[in-house]
Amino acid sequence: MRIAMIGTGYVGLVSGTCFSEFGIDVVCVDKDAAKIEKLHQNVMPIYEPGLEDLVADNVKAGRLSFTTDLTSAVKDADAVFIAVGTPSRRGDGHADLSYVYAAAEEIADAMTGYTVIVTKSTVPVGTGDEVEAIIKKRRPDAEFDVVSNPEFLREGSAINDFMRPDRVVIGTESDRARHVMKQLYRVLYLIETPIVFTSRRTSELIKYAGNTFLATKITFINEIADLCEKVGADVHDVAKGIGLDGRIGKKFLHPGPGYGGSCFPKDTLALVKTARDYDAPLRIVETVVDVNDKRKKAMAERVVKACGGSVKGKTVGVLGLTFKPNTDDMRDSPSLDIIPALVEAGAIVRAFDPEGMHEAKKMLPAITYCDDAQSTLKDADVLVLITEWNEFRALGTDRLKKLLKAPVVVDLRNVWDPAEMREAGFTYVSIGRP
Numbered sequence: 001m002r003i004a005m006i007g008t009g010y011v012g013l014v015s016g017t018c019f020s021e022f023g024i025d026v027v028c029v030d031k032d033a034a035k036i037e038k039l040h041q042n043v044m045p046i047y048e049p050g051l052e053d054l055v056a057d058n059v060k061a062g063r064l065s066f067t068t069d070l071t072s073a074v075k076d077a078d079a080v081f082i083a084v085g086t087p088s089r090r091g092d093g094h095a096d097l098s099y100v101y102a103a104a105e106e107i108a109d110a111m112t113g114y115t116v117i118v119t120k121s122t123v124p125v126g127t128g129d130e131v132e133a134i135i136k137k138r139r140p141d142a143e144f145d146v147v148s149n150p151e152f153l154r155e156g157s158a159i160n161d162f163m164r165p166d167r168v169v170i171g172t173e174s175d176r177a178r179h180v181m182k183q184l185y186r187v188l189y190l191i192e193t194p195i196v197f198t199s200r201r202t203s204e205l206i207k208y209a210g211n212t213f214l215a216t217k218i219t220f221i222n223e224i225a226d227l228c229e230k231v232g233a234d235v236h237d238v239a240k241g242i243g244l245d246g247r248i249g250k251k252f253l254h255p256g257p258g259y260g261g262s263c264f265p266k267d268t269l270a271l272v273k274t275a276r277d278y279d280a281p282l283r284i285v286e287t288v289v290d291v292n293d294k295r296k297k298a299m300a301e302r303v304v305k306a307c308g309g310s311v312k313g314k315t316v317g318v319l320g321l322t323f324k325p326n327t328d329d330m331r332d333s334p335s336l337d338i339i340p341a342l343v344e345a346g347a348i349v350r351a352f353d354p355e356g357m358h359e360a361k362k363m364l365p366a367i368t369y370c371d372d373a374q375s376t377l378k379d380a381d382v383l384v385l386i387t388e389w390n391e392f393r394a395l396g397t398d399r400l401k402k403l404l405k406a407p408v409v410v411d412l413r414n415v416w417d418p419a420e421m422r423e424a425g426f427t428y429v430s431i432g433r434p
């Protein structure tokens with residue numbers, strides 16, 4: 001089997017590399033020549049644990065290569081995956097499909113023989129139909145099928161999510177395409193991964209429904225956390241108490257400053273727009289989007305309150321900037337709402353993140369960046385933990401006390417124990433715990 005992966009962003013690079021690990025010949029294509037050149041030198045454009053080694057192994061084995069030449073990659077491929085970006089369109093929140101459609105046109109011009117074209121990017125319902133129409137128009141005689149095969153990769157554990165997924169979803173009504181897809185995922189059949197075959201439109205919707213459900217679950221526990229604070233209950237015990245009910249499930253019930261990242265904010269918004277267009281509004285999801293936006297903005301108030309009502313002239317030491325640990329991704333991170341609000345309120349902000357500093361410096365220029373947690377916290381008036389990187393968990397009360405000028409900690413990920421912090425004399429604010 002031979003495939004071409006169009007787009008070497010997060011999804012394309014991880015999926016292409018993992019397919020090559022399955023034993024398939026993969027050519028990854030990108031228009032960005034600098035990115036491809038770096039990949040030739042085994043320099044990854046993103047931070048993802050384990051990816052660099054997996055790329056190196058498969059390149060060495062001759063199964064994985066990188067090119068800017070789409071035509072040669074698509075020619076003779078059994079399947080061509082479209083894994084280009086679908087950002088939120090400025091102004092209306094719809095997914096911007098211009099990159100997907102441009103890729104479809106180029107694929108149409110380059111393909112030879114029967115080809116399965118697979119949309120891996122998260123695309124609104126009906127995009128597969130549009131891709132099919134584009135290709136048919138350019139190549140009326142070509143033999144091809146368009147299949148939807150959404151990804152469910154989490155940043156930071158994307159390789160494991162690809163190699164050992166909970167399920168694979170494949171949307172096609174063509175037996176010929178189904179056969180090709182089965183071959184590509186043969187390894188997963190061997191480990192008895194559930195494969196859901198369905199229609200293309202259903203498959204497209206599954207991706208959005210899955211992500212919006214998870215975003216809703218997080219937002220639900222975040223609001224329960226707020227209630228816990230008011231009534232003197234512990235949100236972790238609530239999460240455990242409800243999560244052990246198999247119908248609810250214990251995952252994605254960890255409270256925090258609000259969800260961020262490259263998927264949930266964009267996908268919830270896009271589904272809301274689609275539902276409105278079809279006159280079937282998703283009122284729950286509309287509320288989730290609104291509650292989450294407001295939550296991220298409200299987090300700075302916790303810091304102000306913990307500092308006695310004002311942060312003016314105070315030094316705030318921020319640990320963690322990315323939207324979650326084990327990634328360098330800053331997209332829609334809560335830090336992008338919290339830090340500007342603190343700066344606006346007159347705080348002097350110092351920050352450190354193990355992998356996100358490069359991106360953060362572009363997005364949050366008005367603060368001081370430090371080399372490590374120690375220099376960030378030295379003589380600070382308050383510590384604000386935004387992202388729960390493991391190395392921050394290891395900071396104990398003694399160490400924190402020695403570093404900070406005042407023993408004030410705002411922990412937006414609940415990594416420390418409230419009783420221990422209180423005993424050590426800290427003013428400690430966390431989420432949803434007495």
Ligand code: UDX
Pocket residue numbers: 151152153154155156211214218251252253254255256257258259260261262263264323324
């Ligand atoms: C998500 C989906 O999980 C994945 O299936 C999809 O393909 C892409 O989007 P990702 O964005 O990488 O993956 O991160 P995820 O681990 O899902 O976390 C998303 C956000 O929710 C983060 O900001 C995280 O901090 C937050 N979150 C997650 C919580 O606040 N609480 C939780 O319990 C879980």
